Amino acid sequence: MSISWGILGAGKIAKKFAEDFKVVDNGKITAVASRSQDRSNKFADEFKIPEAYSSYEEMVKNPDIDVVYVATPHNFHLEHASLCLNNGKSVLCEKPVTVNSAEFELLQNLAKEKNLFFMEALWTYYLPAILQAMDWIKKGKIGDVKQVQVSFGYTGDMDKKMRLANPDLAGGALLDIGIYGIAIAELVFDEELEEIQSMAHFSDTGIDDYNSIQLKYKSGGMAQISSSFVSELKNEAVIYGTKGRIEIPQFWMAKKAFLITTDEKLEFINKMPQMGYNHEAFAVNELLKQGAIESSVVPLVKSKRILSIMDQVREQIGLKYPFEK
Amino acid sequence: MSISWGILGAGKIAKKFAEDFKVVDNGKITAVASRSQDRSNKFADEFKIPEAYSSYEEMVKNPDIDVVYVATPHNFHLEHASLCLNNGKSVLCEKPVTVNSAEFELLQNLAKEKNLFFMEALWTYYLPAILQAMDWIKKGKIGDVKQVQVSFGYTGDMDKKMRLANPDLAGGALLDIGIYGIAIAELVFDEELEEIQSMAHFSDTGIDDYNSIQLKYKSGGMAQISSSFVSELKNEAVIYGTKGRIEIPQFWMAKKAFLITTDEKLEFINKMPQMGYNHEAFAVNELLKQGAIESSVVPLVKSKRILSIMDQVREQIGLKYPFEK
Numbered sequence: 001m002s003i004s005w006g007i008l009g010a011g012k013i014a015k016k017f018a019e020d021f022k023v024v025d026n027g028k029i030t031a032v033a034s035r036s037q038d039r040s041n042k043f044a045d046e047f048k049i050p051e052a053y054s055s056y057e058e059m060v061k062n063p064d065i066d067v068v069y070v071a072t073p074h075n076f077h078l079e080h081a082s083l084c085l086n087n088g089k090s091v092l093c094e095k096p097v098t099v100n101s102a103e104f105e106l107l108q109n110l111a112k113e114k115n116l117f118f119m120e121a122l123w124t125y126y127l128p129a130i131l132q133a134m135d136w137i138k139k140g141k142i143g144d145v146k147q148v149q150v151s152f153g154y155t156g157d158m159d160k161k162m163r164l165a166n167p168d169l170a171g172g173a174l175l176d177i178g179i180y181g182i183a184i185a186e187l188v189f190d191e192e193l194e195e196i197q198s199m200a201h202f203s204d205t206g207i208d209d210y211n212s213i214q215l216k217y218k219s220g221g222m223a224q225i226s227s228s229f230v231s232e233l234k235n236e237a238v239i240y241g242t243k244g245r246i247e248i249p250q251f252w253m254a255k256k257a258f259l260i261t262t263d264e265k266l267e268f269i270n271k272m273p274q275m276g277y278n279h280e281a282f283a284v285n286e287l288l289k290q291g292a293i294e295s296s297v298v299p300l301v302k303s304k305r306i307l308s309i310m311d312q313v314r315e316q317i318g319l320k321y322p323f324e325k
Numbered sequence: 326m327s328i329s330w331g332i333l334g335a336g337k338i339a340k341k342f343a344e345d346f347k348v349v350d351n352g353k354i355t356a357v358a359s360r361s362q363d364r365s366n367k368f369a370d371e372f373k374i375p376e377a378y379s380s381y382e383e384m385v386k387n388p389d390i391d392v393v394y395v396a397t398p399h400n401f402h403l404e405h406a407s408l409c410l411n412n413g414k415s416v417l418c419e420k421p422v423t424v425n426s427a428e429f430e431l432l433q434n435l436a437k438e439k440n441l442f443f444m445e446a447l448w449t450y451y452l453p454a455i456l457q458a459m460d461w462i463k464k465g466k467i468g469d470v471k472q473v474q475v476s477f478g479y480t481g482d483m484d485k486k487m488r489l490a491n492p493d494l495a496g497g498a499l500l501d502i503g504i505y506g507i508a509i510a511e512l513v514f515d516e517e518l519e520e521i522q523s524m525a526h527f528s529d530t531g532i533d534d535y536n537s538i539q540l541k542y543k544s545g546g547m548a549q550i551s552s553s554f555v556s557e558l559k560n561e562a563v564i565y566g567t568k569g570r571i572e573i574p575q576f577w578m579a580k581k582a583f584l585i586t587t588d589e590k591l592e593f594i595n596k597m598p599q600m601g602y603n604h605e606a607f608a609v610n611e612l613l614k615q616g617a618i619e620s621s622v623v624p625l626v627k628s629k630r631i632l633s634i635m636d637q638v639r640e641q642i643g644l645k646y647p648f649e650k
Binding site for chain 2: 146147149151153155195197198199201210211212214216220222223224226228230231232233234238240241242244245247262
């Protein structure tokens with residue numbers, strides 16, 4: 001059994017995914033769909049995909065497709081993932097899986113009702129460097145984890161025409177890149193939250209162009225997360241324990257992880273040229289072959305928690321999208 | 326005119342100060358006072374200081390002393406700095422200058438009444454690497470400064486007998502090392518605050534053994550500060566602007582500063598072997614020679630602001646010292 005994929009959306013992220021999929025040998029991409037036939041054709045040509053649709057609705061009716069990678073902007077995820085699920089397709093949905101946790105609940109219920117595989121494309125959780133970092137933590141190499149400090153920021157085009165600056169497309173640093181820092185905190189601490197504190201600056205277009213978030217977990221773990229579209233940040237996650245620390249440069253697409261304690265210095269380097277989307281795609285194929293409807297690495301409960309944190313941050317900073325009003 | 330110093334207290338910080346003072350050529354240390362004559366003698370011997378007192382009261386009555394460096398634990402600063410001022414001595418007082426801003430107001434008023442020089446020993450503000458960083462900022466090298474991320478932490482002895490873990494001696498990470506991160510934010514942004522958010526973990530002895538603080542300034546600047554006595558942190562300050570960043574390793578005793586922008590990479594390295602207390606001591610001597618009663622680099626208004634931030638953080642995290650109740 002080879003898993004057959006459809007890609008819904010033919011933008012930047014879809015391209016990166018298809019590029020990395022070239023090394024995924026336990027499944028294949030059968031189709032791509034874009035609202036524009038031209039764009040769809042070009043995408044199919046570039047990645048040697050047999051079928052190119054100009055309609056999402058048509059693609060999801062293709063009985064040969066097992067799972068759809070939803071790669072449209074976040075505010076369309078609910079609509080597009082629902083379309084897939086309602087047509088009997090499993091779904092790997094780009095992050096954030098939905099704009100808020102209320103939307104997520106609808107999708108989660110639908111997936112359960114249809115008994116279909118559903119997962120957020122939180123590819124970070126599948127990266128070998130991240131898995132190595134988590135393994136060091138589990139082995140007690142840095143003692144008890146106490147604090148996490150994360151930064152992720154780059155100078156983006158803040159013109160309203162751009163998705164990231166457009167509130168109508170659920171733009172802003174929190175939903176687009178802040179989620180990665182929150183996801184790292186949630187991976188490391190994986191327990192109930194005691195407190196969320198946040199502050200943000202708003203762009204002229206009405207989205208958070210940079211923000212600062214800190215989280216406190218019940219057992220005392222704390223995370224500080226800085227996100228920005230106006231500054232190039234260090235783009236590093238540092239996990240501090242009582243016996244040492246782990247540094248993960250470019251943590252959201254981690255290729256490296258460094259363990260630094262008084263006793264030892266270890267480094268993990270993944271030399272594969274791929275960005276890293278291949279790891280999650282490979283995992284999804286395996287899960288589908290096993291008949292799973294959920295991933296234990298990116299479980300739905302984790303996606304829901306991350307969305308709920310982002311809901312609360314947005315409530316605190318006063319970020320409501322026009323389509324939510 | 327050579328400025329003549331008395332050192333009040335003969336502990337660790339007093340030693341570091343006296344050690345660095347060896348290269349300060351515009352003043353001299355005339356006396357040291359400790360509650361123990363033995364300790365005082367040893368200190369005087371080690372640093373070739375002419376007079377060794379076993380009484381603070383006696384030392385401050387010595388007419389040959391112009392200025393006293395108050396180097397006792399913070400909870401004694403009010404008492405000891407008052408003693409100096411009341412005896413006509415100028416004061417350089419170790420940081421935090423007092424435990425809270427109410428105490429500070431008493432000292433500030435006393436210094437003004439006596440028309441005497443009074444300054445918090447915020448030596449960081451005088452370090453050449455910090456001055457270089459501020460100069461880069463002023464020259465617009467990193468564009469508009471938007472965010473600051475700071476960490477300062479080391480694994481300390483959290484036994485109650487130790488000052489840092491002892492609430493009776495105003496222990497805790499905030500007052501002892503958190504102040505350095507706040508001071509950097511206050512140096513960089515130097516404007517009105519809009520919001521302070523903080524969270525802390527408490528040790529068995531009732532002090533904050535680690536904490537996370539974030540600040541938001543009126544014009545949108547944000548700072549995230551992590552402090553810890555239970556983890557060795559990266560101990561770095563990173564200042565992010567729209568055009569690049571400045572990294573300052575070991576920022577509270579900075580010897581280096583790195584400028585990183587798309588156009589240029591610059592590094593500043595101070596190769597002097599001293600810790601860096603010499604810079605503030607030299608500056609105080611010059612100020613006293615000029616008849617100044619305040620430093621424009623560490624003005625009293627800045628010390629008061631930093632204390633007021635720490636007051637608010639303590640209010641938020643619920644840290645009250647026994648002697649404050």
